[in-house]
Amino acid sequence: MKSGKVVLALDGMGGDRAPDVVVNGADIARERYPDTSYLLFGDPARLKPLVDKRKGLAPAVEIVPAADAVTADDKPSFALRRRRQSSMWLACQAAAEGRADSVVSAGNTGALLAISMFAMRMLEGAHRPALASFLPTSRGETVMLDLGANIECDADNLAEFAVMGSVFAQVLLGLDAPKVGLLNVGSEELKGHEEVRQAAAWLRRDGSPVNFHGFVEGNDIGAGVVDVVATDGFTGNVALKAIEGTAKLYTGFVRDAFRTSTFAKIGYLFASGAWVKLRKRVDPRRYNGGVFLGLDGICVKSHGGTDQLGFAYAIGVARDLVRYEYKSKLVEGLARLRQVTSAPDSPEEALQASGGTA
Amino acid sequence: MKSGKVVLALDGMGGDRAPDVVVNGADIARERYPDTSYLLFGDPARLKPLVDKRKGLAPAVEIVPAADAVTADDKPSFALRRRRQSSMWLACQAAAEGRADSVVSAGNTGALLAISMFAMRMLEGAHRPALASFLPTSRGETVMLDLGANIECDADNLAEFAVMGSVFAQVLLGLDAPKVGLLNVGSEELKGHEEVRQAAAWLRRDGSPVNFHGFVEGNDIGAGVVDVVATDGFTGNVALKAIEGTAKLYTGFVRDAFRTSTFAKIGYLFASGAWVKLRKRVDPRRYNGGVFLGLDGICVKSHGGTDQLGFAYAIGVARDLVRYEYKSKLVEGLARLRQVTSAPDSPEEALQASGGTA
Numbered sequence: 001m002k003s004g005k006v007v008l009a010l011d012g013m014g015g016d017r018a019p020d021v022v023v024n025g026a027d028i029a030r031e032r033y034p035d036t037s038y039l040l041f042g043d044p045a046r047l048k049p050l051v052d053k054r055k056g057l058a059p060a061v062e063i064v065p066a067a068d069a070v071t072a073d074d075k076p077s078f079a080l081r082r083r084r085q086s087s088m089w090l091a092c093q094a095a096a097e098g099r100a101d102s103v104v105s106a107g108n109t110g111a112l113l114a115i116s117m118f119a120m121r122m123l124e125g126a127h128r129p130a131l132a133s134f135l136p137t138s139r140g141e142t143v144m145l146d147l148g149a150n151i152e153c154d155a156d157n158l159a160e161f162a163v164m165g166s167v168f169a170q171v172l173l174g175l176d177a178p179k180v181g182l183l184n185v186g187s188e189e190l191k192g193h194e195e196v197r198q199a200a201a202w203l204r205r206d207g208s209p210v211n212f213h214g215f216v217e218g219n220d221i222g223a224g225v226v227d228v229v230a231t232d233g234f235t236g237n238v239a240l241k242a243i244e245g246t247a248k249l250y251t252g253f254v255r256d257a258f259r260t261s262t263f264a265k266i267g268y269l270f271a272s273g274a275w276v277k278l279r280k281r282v283d284p285r286r287y288n289g290g291v292f293l294g295l296d297g298i299c300v301k302s303h304g305g306t307d308q309l310g311f312a313y314a315i316g317v318a319r320d321l322v323r324y325e326y327k328s329k330l331v332e333g334l335a336r337l338r339q340v341t342s343a344p345d346s347p348e349e350a351l352q353a354s355g356g357t358a
Numbered sequence: 359m360k361s362g363k364v365v366l367a368l369d370g371m372g373g374d375r376a377p378d379v380v381v382n383g384a385d386i387a388r389e390r391y392p393d394t395s396y397l398l399f400g401d402p403a404r405l406k407p408l409v410d411k412r413k414g415l416a417p418a419v420e421i422v423p424a425a426d427a428v429t430a431d432d433k434p435s436f437a438l439r440r441r442r443q444s445s446m447w448l449a450c451q452a453a454a455e456g457r458a459d460s461v462v463s464a465g466n467t468g469a470l471l472a473i474s475m476f477a478m479r480m481l482e483g484a485h486r487p488a489l490a491s492f493l494p495t496s497r498g499e500t501v502m503l504d505l506g507a508n509i510e511c512d513a514d515n516l517a518e519f520a521v522m523g524s525v526f527a528q529v530l531l532g533l534d535a536p537k538v539g540l541l542n543v544g545s546e547e548l549k550g551h552e553e554v555r556q557a558a559a560w561l562r563r564d565g566s567p568v569n570f571h572g573f574v575e576g577n578d579i580g581a582g583v584v585d586v587v588a589t590d591g592f593t594g595n596v597a598l599k600a601i602e603g604t605a606k607l608y609t610g611f612v613r614d615a616f617r618t619s620t621f622a623k624i625g626y627l628f629a630s631g632a633w634v635k636l637r638k639r640v641d642p643r644r645y646n647g648g649v650f651l652g653l654d655g656i657c658v659k660s661h662g663g664t665d666q667l668g669f670a671y672a673i674g675v676a677r678d679l680v681r682y683e684y685k686s687k688l689v690e691g692l693a694r695l696r697q698v699t700s701a702p703d704s705p706e707e708a709l710q711a712s713g714g715t716a
Contacts, residue, residue, distance in 0.1 A: 136607070137607065138607055138610055148543050151543065151550060151551050152551055183596055185506050185509065185591070185592055185595040185596065192509060192592070193509050193510055193592065217595075217596070217599045218595070218596040218597065218598065218599025218600035218601070218602070218603055219599040219600065219602050219603030219606070220599075220603065221600055221603055222600070222603035222604050222606065222607035223603060223606075223607070231596075233543070234543055234550070234551065234593065235592065235593055235596050237543040237575075237576065238541055238543065238575070238576040238589075238593050238596070238597050239576065239596050239597060239600045240576065241575045241576025241577040241578075242576035242577065242579055242580070242597045242600045242601050242604075243576070243600050243601075243603075243604045244576070244577050245576055245577030245578065245579055245580035245581060245601075246580050246600075246601045246604035246605055246608070247604055247608060248577070248580065248581075249494070249495065249496055249580035249581070250604070250605060250608040250609070250640075251608070252496055253636055253639055253640065254612055254636060256636075257629075257632035257633065257635050257636040257639075258629060258632050260631065260632055260635055261631055261632070263628050263629065263630075263631055263632075264628065264629045264631060264632035266625075266628045266629075267624075267625040267626065267627070267628030267629025267630075267632065268625065268629065269625070270621050270622065270624045270625030270628060271615075271616060271621065271622045271624075271625025271626065271629070272621075272625075273618070273619055273621055273622060274615035274616050274618055274619065274621075274622035274625065275615065277615050277618055278611055278612060278614075278615040281611055281615075282608075282611060
């Protein structure tokens with residue numbers, strides 16, 4: 001565990017309801033984590049009155065002026081080249097240069113990925129960053145990655161994502177040996193394309209840095225079969241959004257069903273406590289805080305539309321990743337992965353990776 | 359519209375509850391579709407008593423003896439080579455040789471794909487078969503394909519799947535120009551990998567055989583943004599199962615919520631009519647009947663665990679595809695696609711396909 005203060009760089013101008021949500025979120029987080037202080041990047045004329053309004057927040061916050069801001073419509077390449085003085089850029093730079101331990105932003109996702117990659121560079125042993133987040137399951141929550149940072153992934157990328165997700169779940173869920181699955185179209189060893197079979201062959205080897213469960217299918221995500229689901233960014237992005245869309249669809253179906261008759265409406269009223277409980281269980285704010293893993297630094301992406309509770313949750317994720325030394329644990333995991341993957345394939349593995357039958 | 363009788367070949371021994379569910383399903387379908395008769399393949403000693411028990415069914419059914427049956431655990435290659443006398447093989451052969459117009463089976467999916475492909479071959483202009491099915495959405499239902507027949511797909515495959523899905527939706531949903539989307543990680547033209555961008559460029563051209571909406575994302579499936587969602591079999595399989603898993607998860611969450619207090623339980627009782635309506639709306643039997651599209655023949659795959667109503671629904675899908683001449687419409691659509699794709703790329707299209715910026 002890291003000792004001393006944790007310093008977080010906050011993008012004060014990122015998100016649909018910035019800077020209010022950022023300042024209010026920091027205020028909630030300040031009470032939860034007295035060990036944490038903040039560098040708040042943005043327009044002082046807008047930030048200072050908000051900070052001063054909140055009793056006790058000012059001592060924990062240093063406002064750092066930023067003359068520009070990344071907009072929601074900025075292309076990543078434009079933000080990277082032309083928004084050097086933005087709150088997002090300066091916050092990432094502070095984390096990259098060690099003035100802060102981590103950065104949190106609710107701004108433009110693509111821009112944040114481009115800028116944080118450029119400013120922080122990749123961690124030793126990691127080739128591509130992955131976007132990770134928690135999803136609710138019937139047994140609690142599961143980490144899924146990559147959610148869209150990489151459209152095409154090779155076997156090395158997939159194996160690295162498995163390690164990143166495993167360390168992430170260790171740190172944030174407090175698990176000793178999280179169960180890790182690779183997303184595939186079936187659970188048998190010969191299913192899927194070559195990349196996913198090769199990654200699985202590596203993760204199964206003796207000395208593997210993860211507790212590898214094997215392949216999982218789309219329905220295993222919600223069932224909570226594993227603690228970590230690793231996949232390429234195309235599949236992960238589609239699966240995440242399909243899950244969100246289905247959750248919304250079913251919520252709508254249930255609401256519609258309760259509007260169909262007077263009896264149903266009475267039932268709805270009697271059950272109002274149940275609804276509150278249900279909403280709490282699937283509250284998107286509890287799952288706020290996607291993280292770019294694999295960078296030489298910690299970068300947490302809050303949903304752009306979240307409220308102050310959601311932003312405080314994202315701050316908590318950043319703080320825990322620093323406090324429980326995510327980065328050094330990941331370096332160690334990736335080094336162990338490299339030892340495992342550098343050994344030549346056994347004849348059985350070569351056959352599995354090629355999709356042949358024994 | 360095809361005139362005369364429709365003859366369907368039924369795999370009498372396929373599925374978890376065969377042959378009962380098959381015979382009972384045929385009996386329900388017989389009342390719905392008086393224009394349809396059945397070749398029922400399997401063990402006569404088991405089938406005949408079941409058929410004779412159902413008044414009025416016998417005249418519509420001819421039992422065709424099959425000495426063997428494909429099991430749920432058979433590998434596709436094994437079933438293809440070693441189960442030549444199975445009810446599944448003989449039913450597919452009957453459809454391939456024109457003794458039946460279509461085949462319906464609730465048996466082993468991989469075996470059915472292998473056998474039907476081998477027996478029926480591909481339709482003129484189609485390179486790979488795709489597994490298609492309906493999904494419930496907030497606006498009705500959407501066709502999704504490929505759900506797992508092809509793990510890796512090129513741009514030609516994706517464009518063909520779009521045409522197959524479009525004709526499928528025309529025939530089964532009665533739509534003149536179904537809206538077709540390609541599944542991707544964003545809606546902008548430059549998103550995604552080269553295959554999906556190239557397929558989109560073709561489908562956008564003048565003379566395209568489909569009403570192309572553009573790219574759709576995972577959450578657009580449940581929102582019913584388009585009538586047809588086309589994608590590769592890896593992504594489609596994961597998305598389908600993620601959707602099914604989420605539906606199950608949320609149903610469980612709602613059930614749990616109503617068990618938490620006496621008030622909630624009372625509410626549940628008042629709302630029982632609403633629950634019945636809800637269950638009807640998402641009844642998996644209504645979405646039973648995946649179809650292998652692109653074969654030179656019609657092959658409908660019922661869920662292995664469905665009941666007689668579900669099996670009757672699958673029979674209805676097969677009957678409608680024959681009656682409304684799915685095959686000849688698809689040949690026409692694929693020919694139009696070939697005209698469109700054989701033209702050289704415009705400079706803009708070449709740039710889009712390569713992922714460059716204009």
